Amino acid sequence: xxxxxxxxxxxxxxxxxxxxxxxxxxxxxxxxxxxxxxxxxxxxxxxxxxxxxxxxxxxxxxxxxxxxxxxxxxxxxxxxxxxxxxxxxxxxxxxxxxxxxxxxxxxxxxxxxxxxxxxxxxxxxxxxxxxxxxxxxxxxxxxxxxxxxxxxxxxxxxxxxxxxxxxxxxxxxxxxxxxxxxxxxxxxxxxxxxxxxxxxxxxxxxxxxxxxxxxxxxxxxxxxxxxxxxxxxxxxxxxxxxxxxxxxxxxxxxxxxxxxxxxxxxxxxxxxxxxxxxxxxxxxxxxxxxxxxxxxxxxxxxxxxxxxxxxxxxxxx
Numbered sequence: 001x002x003x004x005x006x007x008x009x010x011x012x013x014x015x016x017x018x019x020x021x022x023x024x025x026x027x028x029x030x031x032x033x034x035x036x037x038x039x040x041x042x043x044x045x046x047x048x049x050x051x052x053x054x055x056x057x058x059x060x061x062x063x064x065x066x067x068x069x070x071x072x073x074x075x076x077x078x079x080x081x082x083x084x085x086x087x088x089x090x091x092x093x094x095x096x097x098x099x100x101x102x103x104x105x106x107x108x109x110x111x112x113x114x115x116x117x118x119x120x121x122x123x124x125x126x127x128x129x130x131x132x133x134x135x136x137x138x139x140x141x142x143x144x145x146x147x148x149x150x151x152x153x154x155x156x157x158x159x160x161x162x163x164x165x166x167x168x169x170x171x172x173x174x175x176x177x178x179x180x181x182x183x184x185x186x187x188x189x190x191x192x193x194x195x196x197x198x199x200x201x202x203x204x205x206x207x208x209x210x211x212x213x214x215x216x217x218x219x220x221x222x223x224x225x226x227x228x229x230x231x232x233x234x235x236x237x238x239x240x241x242x243x244x245x246x247x248x249x250x251x252x253x254x255x256x257x258x259x260x261x262x263x264x265x266x267x268x269x270x271x272x273x274x275x276x277x278x279x280x281x282x283x284x285x286x287x288x289x290x291x292x293x294x295x296x297x298x299x300x301x302x303x304x305x306x307x308x309x310x311x312x313x314x315x316x317x
Contacts, residue, residue, distance in 0.1 A: 040197040050291040058152035069173025072101025078115035082156040085115025106203030108133035126161035129188025184222025198235025208242030208250035211296035
């Protein structure tokens with residue numbers, strides 16, 4: 001399949017209309033069944049599935065969370081839909097009656113920010129690059145999510161975050177939060193390290209037992225960001241997708257896969273392989289623990305290989 005055709009298919013997915021979805025039987029009874037899991041003092045996570053977006057999971061594939069501080073609740077990621085955000089807020093209310101102090105959104109991917117309508121009375125904070133990306137592409141991303149998830153998305157609109165975040169350390173109700181502006185998974189990736197508990201909300205930069213996604217990836221920058229995260233004194237690591245860890249193994253796992261992926265694509269381009277040949281390459285056995293592995297590798301070839309091919313053409317010719 002040609003690069004132009006891949007781009008055309010991607011654009012088609014983004015521009016399909018969101019109106020006119022039929023209400024399936026039992027649609028109004030859909031629920032994400034969100035249950036907060038306590039992972040440290042005052043700190044809770046809603047664990048998502050290690051899958052792709054489907055109408056069965058409603059887009060619930062992200063690990064969102066919150067910190068119930070003495071001076072209000074810090075929310076990390078608002079989820080893939082308005083329905084998710086509303087259920088998340090209701091679940092938080094069962095843990096604490098304190099108000100929502102701030103919602104942090106780590107990047108422009110839809111499962112990070114499309115639940116923000118449920119927190120419209122609080123500041124929604126993100127890196128400037130994330131805010132710009134959502135302003136530019138948020139509507140198209142939302143329409144694509146309607147296409148994928150149908151009625152789960154009912155009432156969801158793409159509102160950009162309202163408050164820019166720069167690199168800083170802030171104190172909220174006794175929790176000292178280091179806000180880390182990084183990049184690589186996207187052009188702007190916010191990681192949040194709670195120096196008080198040692199909990200790292202890694203945003204889109206760390207995957208755990210799940211193959212990384214790469215639609216906006218810059219692998220060289222991503223690897224540099226992983227170096228910064230690995231230097232932290234982490235007690236609990238919350239990846240964007242996958243298993244929550246009490247060690248740093250997921251950082252090494254993500255680095256290993258990205259390093260292999262980049263080297264494999266570059267070697268394939270040097271050898272003159274076409275895209276279909278690259279997609280059929282055998283993946284090393286050590287990565288078999290990663291869910292949706294073959295699917296994400298195939299997608300990464302489509303995302304990354306054309307640019308890598310172009311970079312080696314002058315040397316090949």
